[in-house]
Amino acid sequence: MVNPMHAALGWIVSLALASTASATALVEHRRKKRRRKWQVGPLHLEMGTQDGIVKEEKLVQTGLQVLEEKRWKPLTGKRVGWITNHTGVFADLKHGVDVAQASGRVNIVAVFGPEHGFRGAAQAGAAEGFLRDARTGIPVYDIYQKSGKLLRDLFLQTDVQVLVIDLQDVGSRFYTYIWTMYDCLVAAAGMKRSPTIMVLDRPNPINGDVVQGPLLMSQHATFVGRKPISLRHGMTIGELARLFNGEFVAEEAGRGALLDVVQMKGWERSMEFEATGLSWVPPSPNIPSVDAARAYVGFCLLEGTNCSEGRGTTLPFQMVGAPWIDGGLTVALRGEISRGVLHSVRFRESYFVPTFSKCAGSLCCGVQVYLEENSDPLRVALATIIAMKEMYPAGFQWQYTEAYYWFDCLTGNSRIREAIDSGASVDELVALWQDDLVWFNAMRAKYLLY
Incomplete structure (x- = not known):
């Protein structure tokens, strides 16, 4: 006669083996379908593909x-x-x-x-x-x-x-x-x-x-x-x-x-x-990611204002604001997307306390900037600065030190700041440098290697 305890143990073991086999099969299936195995060598990567076929993908060689x-x-x-x-x-x-x-x-x-x-x-x-x-x-x-x-x-x-x-x-x-x-x-x-x-x-x-x-x-x-x-x-x-x-x-x-x-x-x-x-x-403590590098080309301009450009946070140049800003900034910038002034960007209302640099130790309200593919970080940053200045005139200031505006050193001239002070739109700001680019692109072309 079969011992009930032995039968129960046998059933449990069979179930466990079946479960293990199923789990193994599932893992193997997922491996074949989703495997992304990266092996970094001096010249190339080997990358598993969706169908499980490994092929060689060349690295850029510096x-x-x-x-x-x-x-x-x-x-x-x-x-x-x-x-x-x-x-x-x-x-x-x-x-x-x-x-x-x-x-x-x-x-x-x-x-x-x-x-x-x-x-x-x-x-x-x-x-x-x-x-x-x-x-x-x-x-x-x-x-x-x-x-x-x-x-x-x-x-x-x-x-x-x-x-x-x-x-x-x-x-x-x-x-x-x-x-x-x-x-x-x-x-x-x-x-x-x-x-x-x-x-x-x-x-x-x-x-x-x-x-x-x-x-x-x-x-x-x-x-x-x-x-x-x-x-x-x-x-x-x-x-x-x-x-x-x-x-x-x-x-x-x-x-x-x-x-x-x-x-x-x-x-x-x-x-x-x-x-x-x-x-x-x-490449530096405040460019921790490629996303930060993309944002930097525009939002570094906030260094020329009294607003925090996100230094002292985990998202420098992607999280910006000031103690005197409120949630209205997010609403205004989302409105610029709706009106077609901005594209390929999203804004999240954010609150943060920088641990160093501007606004250190103070609660700031502002936005976290999500730049998407084909975004224009310079345009987004200028729209953000315009909104900050127009919406919070009592709080916003240009950084002025030793007889010059730091914003002018960053933009390379005084025209952009003066145009913002005069109420210029983003499109009007962009128009200011188009003739410059014609000259620079002609010079630049002589030295390109790729």
Whole structure:
């Protein structure tokens, strides 16, 4: 006679085995249908597809990767200085300086760190100062906001023959890395024994097609803009180096620098960063994501006002507001979408307390900005500033310091601010820079590499 306890146990075990088999089959089915297995190698990704067939998808190869493929030969036997930071990495996220030094083929005698420092530890407007790198033992010099004789003296002191520049730009004129590069080009060109400047190219993360915004006028030149390029330039850092050297360096140094740009492989102008297959390394603490980089090209302009641009929050340049703003701002901006003034953007009413920077410790009301495909962050930011100024005249102010408006330094001229003060619409603001773009695009075209 069958023991009831044994029968029950057998039934439970059978059920468990059947359930396990079903679960295994389900998991395997989902694997085949949905598998996205990423294997990052030096040259490519392998990606599982919807039908389970694995195919190879090429990565964009940065200038750093291309230089390593040459076994560092252009640097062999030279005293090399490396102008870089934490973004100067391979696809596997190993740092270029670490790999080059470990190869035994490159003699790196100095590293030069821009804003935020070589390893990226410093906040906005700061650097790391002189140090000896803990990993490599290489001396690291701070070159943030240094130019002219200060840079020339550093290059002479270290006796560099080649200066490698490997920095990830974000596609906006007021991001400081491109002006560190410009100052290095001028300094090197002005030296009796000029070192070669070798720029390792990297993608423009917000694509290389779109060119927008006003030109910088000379009276508004600062470290967030030295020369007349458009606010959104649509160029890679290597292309900018060629433009700077071809158009502006000789004016200051008497001759152009010895420039070599190591081009990328596989990059196309229409690519957003996600299409490159590369991992995003935040180039600065307040650009933690590609979405932040896209928003930055427009919402950095809020730095020229007394409104918070989201520094001190987890969503810098995507969450903006002030203590004197209320929910009416969200309603007004959604109305601009309904009227067709804005498109490809959504707004969420948001409340936040910045932990540092403007409005630190104060409860702010404003909007979280959701930029969608084909959005125009510069237009959205200008519409937001117009709404803030019109709706909250008692609270809104332009930042005014040392006889200039910071907003003018960011836009590159006073016309945009003055037009906003006069009640101009977004379309009227955009019309102000169209003639500028004709001139800039004609100049820009001579230096494009892709």
